[in-house]
Amino acid sequence: MRLERNRNTVTVYLEGEMDHCSAQQIRRMLDQSIQESDIKNMVLDMREMSFMDSSGIGVILGRYKVLRSRGGKLTVRNMNRQVEKVFKLSGMDQIIDIE
């Protein structure tokens, strides 16, 4: 996972697979990047994320709620077809911006 910061926005480049096994570590790292500074907005770049199941929905929705409570927003970009299918099935595309 690689991070890039620009003012109050952090872009997180996710890699590999997001399932129940990896979700906890990804959740911890995302929360750390939000809490360690005055980050308001987060962009999740999923170009290098090859797989996501419904455990990923929980991780993304959880971070969406955290950022929204701080007056910020979450954006997702570069999903592959499998990840996008899971994302849209959950209805997250109705509340989270896709770049």
Next chain:
Amino acid sequence: METVNSMKITFLSVPENESFARVAVSAFAVQLNPTLDILADIKTAVSEAVTNAIVHGYRDGQGMVEVEAALSRDGILYLTVSDEGCGICDIEQAMQPFFTTQPEKERSGMGFSVMQTFMDKVEVQSQKGKGTRVTMEKKLTVA
């Protein structure tokens, strides 16, 4: 159904085996040359069923998860994921979108919805205290 090939794997209910299970089933199914999208659907459904067995079936304990797959001559993958865990009290409720018994762990409650969307057929049998068996079907060849 006329079976042309079948396989069965059994593994411990640890999260590291979620990716093992989906890769194993995907590798088995690939012999019928399904599209990448169909393979991705199967991997996702297997991941959900195995995660349910680990997270809900065995909860804080451990047990064995069994995955069986069979290919029929007419190009259908028959898949069964079963555990001998605590079972599901109310299957209908458990299959409702966003229903979860673990909201504090950010479980989305979308596992069965994903299985139903990504596979052609999903059936769940469960007995309290005896375990759960999820049976799924997916047509692998595009007509």
